[in-house]
Amino acid sequence: MLDVLVKTIVDLWVESGLAAMQWQNWVMIGISFVLIYLAIVRGFEPLLLLPIAFGMFLTNLPMTEMFHMEFFVNKEIDFGQVMKNGGLLDFLYLGVKLGIYPSLIFLGIGAMTDFGPLIANPKSFLLGAAAQLGIFVTFVGAILLGFSPEFAAAIGIIGGADGPTAIYVAKSLAPTILGSIAVAAYSYMALVPLIQPPIMRVLTTKKERAVVMKQLRPVSKTEKIVFPIAVTLVVSLIVPSAAPLLGMLMLGNLMKESGVVDRLVKTAQNELMNIVVIFLGVTVGATATADYFLTPETLKIIVLGLIAFCIGTAGGVLFGKLMYIFTKGQVNPLIGSAGVSAVPMAARVSQRVGAETNPSNFLLMHAMGPNVAGVIGSAVAAGVLLAIFA
Amino acid sequence: MDFSYLANIDWTQTGSVVLVGLVVVFAALIILVLICMLLGKIFSSISKSGGNASKKEEKAPAKTQTPPAVKQAVAPKAENGVSEEVVAAITAAIAAMMGPDKPFVLRSVKRAKTGRSAWNAAGIAENTRPF
Numbered sequence: 203m204l205d206v207l208v209k210t211i212v213d214l215w216v217e218s219g220l221a222a223m224q225w226q227n228w229v230m231i232g233i234s235f236v237l238i239y240l241a242i243v244r245g246f247e248p249l250l251l252l253p254i255a256f257g258m259f260l261t262n263l264p265m266t267e268m269f270h271m272e273f274f275v276n277k278e279i280d281f282g283q284v285m286k287n288g289g290l291l292d293f294l295y296l297g298v299k300l301g302i303y304p305s306l307i308f309l310g311i312g313a314m315t316d317f318g319p320l321i322a323n324p325k326s327f328l329l330g331a332a333a334q335l336g337i338f339v340t341f342v343g344a345i346l347l348g349f350s351p352e353f354a355a356a357i358g359i360i361g362g363a364d365g366p367t368a369i370y371v372a373k374s375l376a377p378t379i380l381g382s383i384a385v386a387a388y389s390y391m392a393l394v395p396l397i398q399p400p401i402m403r404v405l406t407t408k409k410e411r412a413v414v415m416k417q418l419r420p421v422s423k424t425e426k427i428v429f430p431i432a433v434t435l436v437v438s439l440i441v442p443s444a445a446p447l448l449g450m451l452m453l454g455n456l457m458k459e460s461g462v463v464d465r466l467v468k469t470a471q472n473e474l475m476n477i478v479v480i481f482l483g484v485t486v487g488a489t490a491t492a493d494y495f496l497t498p499e500t501l502k503i504i505v506l507g508l509i510a511f512c513i514g515t516a517g518g519v520l521f522g523k524l525m526y527i528f529t530k531g532q533v534n535p536l537i538g539s540a541g542v543s544a545v546p547m548a549a550r551v552s553q554r555v556g557a558e559t560n561p562s563n564f565l566l567m568h569a570m571g572p573n574v575a576g577v578i579g580s581a582v583a584a585g586v587l588l589a590i591f592a
Numbered sequence: 593m594d595f596s597y598l599a600n601i602d603w604t605q606t607g608s609v610v611l612v613g614l615v616v617v618f619a620a621l622i623i624l625v626l627i628c629m630l631l632g633k634i635f636s637s638i639s640k641s642g643g644n645a646s647k648k649e650e651k652a653p654a655k656t657q658t659p660p661a662v663k664q665a666v667a668p669k670a671e672n673g674v675s676e677e678v679v680a681a682i683t684a685a686i687a688a689m690m691g692p693d694k695p696f697v698l699r700s701v702k703r704a705k706t707g708r709s710a711w712n713a714a715g716i717a718e719n720t721r722p723f
Binding site: 321322324325327331341342345346348351355419424425428429432433437441575578579582583586587 | 624
């Protein structure tokens, strides 16, 4: 009788997650708790960081069999294996692996973005391009730290300061470090107001920061409608691999600007976006299993991500200085830093730093131009990297 | 630390990725700059020619008609429930957007329709149910 009781208890213990817990699992669960704290108490990008952190928590609980990273490390997915042995998060992760979620998020972003400031001042596109410097410098840095070119490309894209784009590239080029890349990208995006201002102040003079820019011209509705179509046409023909991201971004924007599909726009902006954010967050978090996250590589990725952000900011500001010189002082270089996407946080930082020097200077709308150009720029850069390495 | 991998880095590939990447990003965005400028020119010339035509039409009768001061004195037609203060605020907002050098007359203020009637909503629900 006693034997049976003891055996039952032992069996229960062996079958339980507690017996299978290793120190790595505890560390990862601790990290996930820190991220949950940052999201809830500190408000770091909570919409994404909270699901990411909880996904990380779930995936590190042993025996739950919710997610199997090994199904997805190869270029080709064995769908039969996923169907037969996959857990809940394996199925949801297919949306990341097949590039569905990032594109759908871009649809929602497009439906929320006003490209008016960019159309009114098309030169802002150049600032959006210059701020992509961080991606390519970090690519070289990652190679110097011993990463393969594919991994280096995926790490570099953190400098695009665009979560969906980073995930879109990493899921193809470096699926095993997707979790680290996403955490680094979203953490630094939340830290943009801390990272950017010192760089902006160092690289500009007080006179440059005080420049008041001319008011933007009004943009007609027809221009706003033609713009998404023209951008999709041009970019998709030059870099076809950027088409899924940019095509959806511009579809969302066309729906918004056309004004005839209000219901679809509302869905893209709200319900669809929110649903996809939940799936994307929790599954991206799930890729951060102890085996792949607790490595020296993660630390390197976090450092490289910071470098990517700093160089991107510097690239934008320096190009802004160049434009300041060529336009004889009509462009405020501070709007260049907004070229690193991170909409609209980076534009707000430009506004804030500008207002420090001249409180009556309103740079926000001028900075929105490079800011949305940065989204297009990083999608193009992602397309180039995918075309070369995927 | 073992830095022997540094000797194996393919610098030609790395350099060409950086170069190609930056050139393509700049080229694509420069093309977009040009397209946007072209679109801006086309649309501003269309609106200018449209604006000139309407100005000419307006000028001729203006001489014979009553002076504009009388026109402005006419109160805009406002719906029930829209107070004079609201009309004044709307007028001020339009004036702020139009700028000081463009005179205008506010002729009527109507409340935008919100929501659908019950019959309308029922009809839409009926038609969209299969989706």
